[in-house]
Amino acid sequence: MNSIRSTYLVAWREATERARSRAYIVSTVFTFLLVGGLIAMVAFIDRGPSSYTVAVAGATPKGLAASIDTVATASNVLVDPLFYPDALSARNAVADGTVDAAVIDDDTIVVHDRGSTVETILSTALRQARLLARLDALGVDPGAVADPGTISVVATAPPQDDSGQGMATATIVLLFLVITTYGQWVLLGVLEEKSTHVVEQVVSSTSVRSLLAGKVIGIGILGLGQLAVIIAGAVVAGSVFHAFDLPSATYATAAWSLVWFLLGFAFYAVLYAAAASLVSRSEDAQAAAMPVALFGVASYLVALSVVLPNPESTASRLISLLPPVAPIAFPARIGIGDAPVWEILLGMAITMVAIVIVVRLAARIYAGAILSGGGRMKPLQAWRASRELASR
């Protein structure tokens, strides 16, 4: 009972002290603004088709308006024709920027600068209108020429939900970043306690296991909070700016991401803690944590390069079951919408078993090393030392 209370107190200290730290506030606000800003920017840039206003004056070919509409639609732009009484006023409207371009009679296009999109559209449309007018003059029915019948389009690639892919990519990047960032916080937190020797004071009134568990839980809560804020920010910003049609799996992906963050964080954080407990100086910390960091980066790359492009391949399905990869691969697969529930549950079960093993291993190394003085310790030395300190 007492160890639960001291674990809670350690976690409470970690969470409240760090939540008040400038680093946490700045990084939360910054990530929130970054995610929201990116989505707003995408919405701003990709505001659907761009539109042009075009002056039309004089004796233009009969089918011009219809031609402009057809060509504009094909080019994914909107062109709005405005009729002007004479050539001069149309020309002036282009010069002063009231309209983007003008078509005068059946042989002149006025633009502000040569080489613009609107010039291409208008010249194609004008040529087509003149062609139809000539055919008409020759007695051919322009309607029959303009509509040559339906054309069927066959795609060789299976239909793909692009927004699902985009969300999956974002999920992988986000989870990797958050797990790594907060894993590093655990690394630095353990190092601080050891290098300042405050660990002696703390452990004199609690156990090393409570200290380790409380630290990981406290920092994990902060990471979970930040991740929830980012995801909420992305979902809200996405729907406010209509930057993208939210894929059907959005809410499921968001919820699962939080669950998988907890699993992934538990897995990596205790390893970071064990690595940090082996050293006393910050210069040595990154070197000691290198194997853990490499594991994380390798899992990230595998998730991005193997699982993401072919989520349904056997290799992807097997790889995403591996505990180091599962926490970032599964949310992505859920986002794409291809992960069966039984596979998700199997992945979780395997990851949880791995977490239990890793926690026992790492906690033992931590217990053996955190109270040792002097230089860098090897994991095996720490393992042996912990046997003697079993009572803690």
Next chain:
Amino acid sequence: MLELADLAKRYGEVVALDGAGVVARPGRIVGFLGPNGAGKTTAMRSIFGLVALDGGTVTWQGRPIDAAARLRFGYMPEQRGLYPKMRVAAQVSWLGRLRGMSKVDAARSTTQWLGQLGLGDRANDRVEALSHGNQQRVQLAASLVHEPDLLVLDEPFSGLDPIGVDAMSDVIRTRAEAGATIVFSSHQLDLVEGICQDVVIIDRGRVVVSGTIDEVRTGAPSRRLDVVFADPAVRWEPDDARPLRKHDGSHAFMVPRDADPAAYLSAASRAGAVAAFSFQPPRLSEIFREAVGR
């Protein structure tokens, strides 16, 4: 009662503890003394289970020490350590809660101890902003906040100025008068001989001398003889004395315990005019040197 007995610990080839022991009783102040590297810190850490002993027993009230018992202990480790970025009061009261105090009690006790140690106006400063001496006081507050039954202080006087030493001694005495059991270590034997009531002097992991301060000093086989001559040029040395030092007419010797002081005074007076004379039990450092023969 705290009882450490037959402690043994090796670090590879280095012997830290080789049979040393300490007994500390409620209301008494035990000075656990010895040179650097004698094994004091290892013995003190063993009380908190911070070191795995190779042998020996550590008991409190006759029972092995468990986590619950430790909550009633206060500890000031040799390597001082606090969270540098945490605020002073928050840190002290958090440590109080970690030892089982309620939030309210911990806050109240923190305010009281910080006030008593002269840190009342620094309560909301970050620990790293404090001077070394003030950090040391925070450390003391951290070990006292829960008013422990056993107070273990590892080198509490090191790094303190004379006023700091007095303040630390006052706190230690007050806690002992309140009934707490107190063990503190020091390598500055003469500095603390006025503070401790019981003494355990160890060297190379073994107890060299132990007992109450009076037993140890009066029971020493020698006495210290100090003679100051008015004329610094006077040379004098009794036959049965071991000279300690000679400086500007001031002579110090170790002489047998049962020697007659009056005989020395008259002999010295024959050598020159005596300005000052004393014959008293030796200081702890001298007792230690005689005991280990160094």
